[in-house]
Amino acid sequence: MTWTALIWIYLWLAGMAGGAFLAAKAVGRFSGSKDDSLLRLATYLALPLAVVGVLLLIFELGTPIWFWHLFTQFDFGSPMSMGTWILIAWAIIAMIMIVSWWLQEKVSPEAAASLARMRKLLSRINIFFSAALITYTGVLLAVSSQSLWAGTVLLPALFVVSAVSTGVAVLVLAALALNRIADGSMAELKLALNQIFGTTQWKTPKETILKLAEADALIIVLEIAVMIGYVIWLVTSTSGSDALGVITTGSMAAPFWVGVVLLALLIPFGLDITIRGKAAEAKGVMTTVITSSACVIVGGLILRWVITSGGQL
Amino acid sequence: MADAILYDSTKCTACRACQVACKQWNELEAEETTNRGTYENPPELSPSTWNKIKFTELEEGGEFKWLFTRLACMHCEDASCLNVCPTGAISKTDDGFVLIDQEWCIGCGYCVQACPYHVPHKDEHTGTARKCTSCANRTSNDLMPACVTTCPTGALSYGDRSTLISLAEQRVTALGGSATLYGKNELGGLHALYILEDSPEVYGLPAEPQVATKNSVGQWLSGLLTAGVITALPFWFIFKRKSQIAAGELDKGGAK
Numbered sequence: 001m002t003w004t005a006l007i008w009i010y011l012w013l014a015g016m017a018g019g020a021f022l023a024a025k026a027v028g029r030f031s032g033s034k035d036d037s038l039l040r041l042a043t044y045l046a047l048p049l050a051v052v053g054v055l056l057l058i059f060e061l062g063t064p065i066w067f068w069h070l071f072t073q074f075d076f077g078s079p080m081s082m083g084t085w086i087l088i089a090w091a092i093i094a095m096i097m098i099v100s101w102w103l104q105e106k107v108s109p110e111a112a113a114s115l116a117r118m119r120k121l122l123s124r125i126n127i128f129f130s131a132a133l134i135t136y137t138g139v140l141l142a143v144s145s146q147s148l149w150a151g152t153v154l155l156p157a158l159f160v161v162s163a164v165s166t167g168v169a170v171l172v173l174a175a176l177a178l179n180r181i182a183d184g185s186m187a188e189l190k191l192a193l194n195q196i197f198g199t200t201q202w203k204t205p206k207e208t209i210l211k212l213a214e215a216d217a218l219i220i221v222l223e224i225a226v227m228i229g230y231v232i233w234l235v236t237s238t239s240g241s242d243a244l245g246v247i248t249t250g251s252m253a254a255p256f257w258v259g260v261v262l263l264a265l266l267i268p269f270g271l272d273i274t275i276r277g278k279a280a281e282a283k284g285v286m287t288t289v290i291t292s293s294a295c296v297i298v299g300g301l302i303l304r305w306v307i308t309s310g311g312q313l
Numbered sequence: 314m315a316d317a318i319l320y321d322s323t324k325c326t327a328c329r330a331c332q333v334a335c336k337q338w339n340e341l342e343a344e345e346t347t348n349r350g351t352y353e354n355p356p357e358l359s360p361s362t363w364n365k366i367k368f369t370e371l372e373e374g375g376e377f378k379w380l381f382t383r384l385a386c387m388h389c390e391d392a393s394c395l396n397v398c399p400t401g402a403i404s405k406t407d408d409g410f411v412l413i414d415q416e417w418c419i420g421c422g423y424c425v426q427a428c429p430y431h432v433p434h435k436d437e438h439t440g441t442a443r444k445c446t447s448c449a450n451r452t453s454n455d456l457m458p459a460c461v462t463t464c465p466t467g468a469l470s471y472g473d474r475s476t477l478i479s480l481a482e483q484r485v486t487a488l489g490g491s492a493t494l495y496g497k498n499e500l501g502g503l504h505a506l507y508i509l510e511d512s513p514e515v516y517g518l519p520a521e522p523q524v525a526t527k528n529s530v531g532q533w534l535s536g537l538l539t540a541g542v543i544t545a546l547p548f549w550f551i552f553k554r555k556s557q558i559a560a561g562e563l564d565k566g567g568a569k
Contacts, residue, residue: 002422002435022540026548031556062420062440069400069419077526080399080423131544135536142532143397144426145525153528156536164543211551218547226539312426 001312006060008304011137012166013053014087015159015300017046018133019167021094023215025127027208036116038171038204039123040101040197045174046167047094050133054087079143083136090129093122102198134163141311148247148311151240152233154226155307161223162264166300168216169268169293175204175212176290206280213289216296217272224265247310256306264299268292316408317388317474317496318447318458319481321508322516323488324468325381327352327366331460331469335364335385338448338459358384360436363445364460369516382507382516383469385460386411386432386445390501393525394424394433394442409474409504410447418442427525429500430518447504474504481508500524 024042027033058067071088075081100115107115138156141149149155181189182203194200231248234240247256271292275285336343341361346354353368364385371378392411395403402417403424413424413433418441424433425442433444448458452471456462461471470477478497485492491511496503499522507513513520 002425022544023548026544027552030548030552032553060421062422062435062437062442063418066417066419069402069417073399073401075399075401077529078397078399078423079529079532080397080421084399127544131537131540135533135540138536139529139532141426143525143529144423145393145429145431145523146426149426150523150525150528153531153535156532157539160536160539161543164540215547215551218550219543222543222547 001309003308003312004060005305006056008308009301010053010057010060011140011159011308012301012304013049013056015134015137015163015304016166016170016297017050017053018090018130019163019165020046020049020171021126021130021167022134023164023168023171023212025123025130027212027215031208036119036123037201038175038208041174041178041202041204042167042171043094043097043101043123044197045170047091047098049170050087050091050094054091079136079139083133083140086129086132086136090126090133093126093129097122097126102196104198106198131160134160137163141308144311146311147237147239147243148234148307151237151243152230154230154233158223158226158230158303161219161226162300162303165216165219165223165264166297168212168219169296169300172209172212172216172289172293173297175209176286179203179206179209206286209289210275210280210285213272213275213292216292217269217276220265220269220272220296224269227260227265243311246313247306250310251313252306252310255302256310259299259302260306262299263295264303268295268299271295315474315502315504316410316452316472317477317504317506318461319470319472319477319506319508320383321468321470321481321484322380322382323484323492323508323510324466325366325383326466326468327368327379327381328465329354329366330463330465331383332362332365334459334463335445336361338451339363339446358432358434358444360434360439360443363443367517371515380510380516382509382518383505384430384432385505386447387430387496387500388445388447388504389429389499389524390503391524392500393427393429396524396526397423397427399423406449408447408449408452410449410452411504412446412449413442413444415439415441415443429522429525474502474506477506481506484508 020042024039027038058064061067070084073081097119100119104112104115135156138159142155144150193202234244246252271288275288278285344355351368355362358365367382367384369380388410395411400417400419402414405411420435420440422435425435433442436443451458457471461469481494485494485508493509495507495509495513496505509516
């Protein structure tokens, strides 16, 4: 097997990073809120996830010290080349945004206003790069000669939906963890976070977290639909049905049915349904949200594993 | 001028001298293998096996029959490996042969996934992808590729591609039956041409190989459109529509 664990862990991390950014941007857009603290959390979370992913990717290369050869070529036809440039553009923008947040309360109000305007523009540009980033994680596999990846055009769609789903889940877990720290007694940790975020306002309202979990339930419905489409497409194609057999009945069947179908799709969907209409303070609601988000994240990793490994068998 | 290697399966005795010659000229290590119940060995192409004869066992009219075919780089005109290579390490010679620059390849493994014939392999020792070069370092010095030079039965020949095609077509006509020429038009034309006794599928060759980048645009669109839908619909519904509904209900409640 040429592409091993480091590749599918990377695909999962990059998906979560881009997905979290897109989700936070969408929440800002549709809630009409001027407060960009969720986007800040997403960006602070996404950049390290992507950077760790890239380090894994470089380590997976046969000749890691030559990774810079990637930056000598700009090739529309090679998804890996496009991915390299998308990722670097996305990361540079995310980094500038983080620095601007960090400086926000350290500069004059006029400068802070300019920073906020610049950030707004940059975050809009990164909507495109985030969408391209999570798409590329699927296109990378789909533009190949492996039937499980190339036999349909729905693999990028599947990875995109999963990326946003895992992105929402990681936002939910991070927001809950930060809220717990804010409400806790670890003063030094709070001070450190004040420093990192450049502000003391880094709590996320419980209602927003609950709504994120509700949105994830809808995303999972779409993910189930795309998954069914993906399976049907492969079953009805000549080379695809054998390739699909590897994951549905072959050596990858256990992780597929347990890890993907149950853990990534059915269990979190079922859990999110039980909290519909409940208040954030209601008993067990946040425990359910945490469990569901954890399932989505682990399930997303198993999805990348099953597809990446299954396609090479 | 486009060149090619022509393999005539009907003249091949599977002596595997070509395998040995390839290893000798390219200084490729021998592989330790085990008896798998076939004379075919090694089992597949690898970073140190760039050329091998594949044995297909058939039963025809109660009689055992062997079909031989050659596995090595097909040097496609529309080469998937070259299309997806992210560093530009893969190039094509003027003769039409596809080469991986060992000084530039970073060993990302993309060509391994993209090749419709599963030819390139990632070498863990060199950290690069490796495959048949059609002995470019020989042909550029007016020598035949090592496999062609060594072939004792005339099953392999090397030369101008169009000349070889006309020779091969004559041979296919003479053979009659289900004999066919493989590689004339596949993937824009292969620079490895095969005279086969039977249809390509019988030999395990794809009858209609597809270039890996064939659906690129569709694949990108599929992801980008889905990204648009997935960041609009669920978030609009939960964060906007539901708030509007809730606000509407509150208004009604207030009017009572």
